[in-house]
Amino acid sequence: MKYVIETHKLSKWYGIVLGLSDVTLQIEPGITGILGPNGAGKSTFLKLVTGQIKPNIGTVTIMGQKVRNNYSLFSRIGVCPEQDSFYEEMTGWEFVTNLLKLHNFSNPEIEARAGEVLKIVELESDKDRIIKSYSRGMRQRLKFAQAIAHEPDIIILDEPLNGMDPLGRRKIIRLIKKYKAQGKTILASSHVLPEIEAMTNKIILIHQGMIFAQGDIQGIRDLIETHPHIVSIKCNNPVKLASEFIKKDYVLKVNFSSTPDVLLVETNNREEFFSILPSFFVKYNIEVDEISSLDDNLQAVFDYLVGT
């Protein structure tokens, strides 16, 4: 298998702050998800891969070529940056066409590509509005549009679904999958596991600047499933519910919170826990106001995995 992106002992510090440490990776064509909590080093990794910043140690190559200051390589790479920044005085149309101009396409080709890509991201009717007036979701879609407008072979997306509505997310995920089917290489980062899961099952876990795990998403899913979770249940009979749960071996602890109608249950098998929960409600005629998982986020999972 020929690798498209390769990094070797890649490390980056910002002064005394560690951005990324000793990252050696080989990325094949297809979709690879970079997953990690905020501040884990995902953006640093992507900035190093796209040559935006210089590594302190190590190397990055794309298709066997060094990246930084190798501008000819960028006719084959599309980048969607994380930051919500634009040339605000431009319209969506002007933004895409002017950036396409930098690829040295002819004017008719620029117009055709811009028209097509704005249609894909559903900004066709808003293309003549200035970017300053766009909503967050529209700005995100525009950012995505400029990354794919020149039909690159490698698409690097830093938090591409941030600020998008569910429909927009679904559409972008579908597009990303379409590019994969065309044989392109897509590298997408997110701090939201389900977002990455919806795109790919090939993931790289980054935490505190280091590659924590790499491979199939199912393994990570399993880790999350067995990670002790605290579930808060607000209902009219928390005592009955507690007495039932305490008998289960996958329930580690039950607690009553300071509010009398709220029960806190700690479980190491979320799937079992949530499958039996409705039956208790029905059996004991319990009225439920709210169920929430207190630590159902990536940071909690990482903290658990790294033992902090």
Added chain:
Amino acid sequence: MPYFLTSLRNVFSFFFFLGRKTKRTKIFYLISFLPVVMAFIIKFSQIFSGSRGFTGIYIFSNMIIVFYLQFLILILALFFGISVCSDEVEGKTLTYLTTRPVSKSAIILGKYGAYTLLTILMVWIGVILSFFVLNVDKLLDFSLYRILLKDLAVLSLGLMCYTSFFTFIGTFLKQSILFGLVFGFGWESVIQYFPGATQRFAIAHYLKSLLPSPPRGRFSFLMFRLEPSSPGMAIFMLFLITAVFLGLACLLFYLKEYILED
């Protein structure tokens, strides 16, 4: 056309288009119209008071050195030159440019070219209008047009040279505006009045050496101690300074790592 020149042209057209739309350009267009307003006021007051006072070309020459040479071109070059790099870094739009198949030199030179042309146009409009308003009664005196053309050329050379210097400063320093102000209104204002060879370390020295009609009367002190360089030397030095600072700006932009902070 070689790829570098095509890239240069594309970056130039990108920023010439964008530059016209920015709030900064609109504000500076207004500022560059101040002398036109002043020219109207002077001309109307001359007409209505009946006194002839100073000639139009006398007022125009003083306006060129006091307002344009000592103030406007410095301010324009400072804000537009520094923004060549710092707008991209502070506005976090740099990624859109550096992830295109365009060399970093083409980005700097193309944007510098676009902004220099924009500022030249701004200055020309104001200068030409002021000239016509102040010399409305002598429009058939063609010797005056030579002065106008030379003034336009000197101001354009000034913008070209100062903008290149500030482009370099913008790629180099973070808080570049403050340094630019100190340079423009400190160093440039002081060093040009030093006797002997020292005054040749100011860009203003070469610009003043090229002025077709140095100011007389009240503002003649601005030419105090000027030991002019020959026109050929002055033009050579202005082009040399421009080339050196643009070269340094390109080199720095190529080597330096710009961190787009959150």
